[in-house]
Amino acid sequence: MITTIALDLDNTLLNSAKEISAENERVLKQLHKMGKRIVLCTGRPIQGIQRLLTQLELFEPTDYAITFNGGLIRHNQTQRILAQTTIGKQEVAALYQDAEQRHYPIDVIGADKVYSIVTLGKSDYESSMGAVLPFADISFDELPADRAFGKAVCAAPAEVVQRVRKEMPTELTDLLHIVPSRAELLEFLPNNVNKAHGLSQLMAHFGETLDNVMTFGDEENDFEMIAQAGVGVAMGNAIPQIKQVANAETLTNNEDGVAAYLKQYFDLR
Known part of the structure; x- marks a missing residue:
């Protein structure tokens, strides 16, 4: 069963204006209220996603974000670090x-x-x-x-x-x-840090695995999490390598591709 939805940001959840569309916001909030974990999974530093966490209201006790492409997992509500891998x-x-x-x-x-x-x-x-x-x-x-x-x-x-x-x-x-x-x-x-690595650490915290995760992405730094997730979804604008390893393909980031696939998969309106 899919318990967790992990989302790349640029050119995936975000449109060309670098915004979460009203439809993507509506569907993600609907799923969050149904008990699904919504995890922003990005190469950005944590400071670069605060407004997005606020927009999606991701501050429940089970809400975490993954930044630095899997290198940092942090609790949204308390800012407590669950796992971190760095360079010197x-x-x-x-x-x-x-x-x-x-x-x-x-x-x-x-x-x-x-x-x-x-x-x-x-x-x-x-x-x-x-x-x-x-x-x-x-x-x-x-x-x-x-x-x-x-x-x-x-x-x-x-x-x-x-x-x-x-x-x-x-x-x-x-x-x-x-x-x-x-x-x-x-x-x-x-070395060895990628988004799937970060997601595996987060899911282990909940006693689950990547089989319980649905991922959305478009670029090469999304490769591992698309290939290893229970359901890996390539955006319509994704590079060919991502489409080749994905389980499914959706519309582009400018066509609310995230919301379109989630509505179909979870039978939402």
């Missing part, structure tokens, strides 16, 4: 060395701020993130050695991201989980 300055140092050699920008995301390593050149990340977190422009040497970080990113034009990923050395692919969340954003995550 040592991992960032290996990435920085490669970025210096191959000329691409990186930003490092901590709990309370984003560190832009401007000695590599200022990236597009701050302009795309808005005011969700404060940004600090620093050199690599100034990056705190005693802090844990959720992830690092390379925010750049799609052709740059594609080149950086294609030529990534084995030492880094062995050290980090490297995956794009969109064409212009490459994410560097703790």
Whole structure:
């Protein structure tokens, strides 16, 4: 039985205006009142989803959110951390060395701020993130050695991201989980962290498994949770790799694809 609905945000639950539509909101609230868990599962930091949690009223005792692509699971009501996997300055140092050699920008995301390593050149990340977190422009040497970080990113034009990923050395692919969340954003995550990993930890907390989860996604960073869920649903606008491993396909994010599939599956009006 499906007890939990896990949703990617950008280009999945959110439309092109970066909003949850009235219909998606209505259907998700209906299912939440019926006892289904609604879990936002995103690469964003927790600060970047607070308004969405508020809009969907996800503050019941069993409500959690998964951020940093599976690296952080936090209780919405109390902010208590259920599970967390991070990287440190040592991992960032290996990435920085490669970025210096191959000329691409990186930003490092901590709990309370984003560190832009401007000695590599200022990236597009701050302009795309808005005011969700404060940004600090620093050199690599100034990056705190005693802090844990959720992830690092390379925010750049799609052709740059594609080149950086294609030529990534084995030492880094062995050290980090490297995956794009969109064409212009490459994410560097703790090794073995992905959205399915985070969901497995959350479901174990409830004495359940991924068989009890329905997932919605569109991009490569959704791959594991779409492939491993009891029901994995690809958006109509999803990349081919996601559609290939999904159990089902729905309409696009601009056509209320989440609501359309949920109404059909749960026989809602």
